[in-house]
Amino acid sequence: GQSLEQPSEVTAVEGAIVQINCTYQTSGFYGLSWYQQHDGGAPTFLSYNALDGLEETGRFSSFLSRSDSYGYLLLQELQMKDSASYFCAVELNRDDKIIFGKGTRLHILP
Amino acid sequence: NAGVTQTPKFRVLKTGQSMTLLCAQDMNHEYMYWYRQDPGMGLRLIHYSVGEGTTAKGEVPDGYNVSRLKKQNFLLGLESAAPSQTSVYFCASSPGGANTEAFFGQGTRLTVV
Numbered sequence: 376g377q378s379l380e381q382p383s384e385v386t387a388v389e390g391a392i393v394q395i396n397c398t399y400q401t402s403g404f405y406g407l408s409w410y411q412q413h414d415g416g417a418p419t420f421l422s423y424n425a426l427d428g429l430e431e432t433g434r435f436s437s438f439l440s441r442s443d444s445y446g447y448l449l450l451q452e453l454q455m456k457d458s459a460s461y462f463c464a465v466e467l468n469r470d471d472k473i474i475f476g477k478g479t480r481l482h483i484l485p
Numbered sequence: 486n487a488g489v490t491q492t493p494k495f496r497v498l499k500t501g502q503s504m505t506l507l508c509a510q511d512m513n514h515e516y517m518y519w520y521r522q523d524p525g526m527g528l529r530l531i532h533y534s535v536g537e538g539t540t541a542k543g544e545v546p547d548g549y550n551v552s553r554l555k556k557q558n559f560l561l562g563l564e565s566a567a568p569s570q571t572s573v574y575f576c577a578s579s580p581g582g583a584n585t586e587a588f589f590g591q592g593t594r595l596t597v598v
Binding site for chain 1: 516527530541575587590
């Protein structure tokens, strides 16, 4: 079956940089996405990698390596408002399901 | 622009009761999804639809049914609620295909007692 693995929790200091990794086992997908979810809120889309390499959007960057079945989300200049859960996701090109990882809870220390 | 709207936002059911959760989107998206979210389990796909009149099973479909009679609406039904179905339910929509940006509703918190 398909699966995406992420660390359950990550802690970092305000102003620092943090990387959240995602490894996956899936037979085929369009691309790797990342979502952010604050407590009590809905997931919101952050970024999408269709091709290998780095995509940058402001303080957030995302990376994909299909050959290594691996991706990551990089958050720079951390702010307290970045405290949230982050999910990686893939849309399978065989049946169009969107499958999510279990999420990484990011704790930011002042 | 309302985006994705879920009704209701909260509900308490007794074991064995039935209910329908409604999801409506105004972005003309082809694809719609229902997920449940439980602590430590992430978002698990229940059922999804790739167009009006179509539905398909996700990762955890047992105990749920869905219908997509109109493109903008996706209904999730629980015929006989069980305590194990206590969860937060999220609906999402996307243009589909290679564009995997999904837009989520605000969720329905369901408690089955």
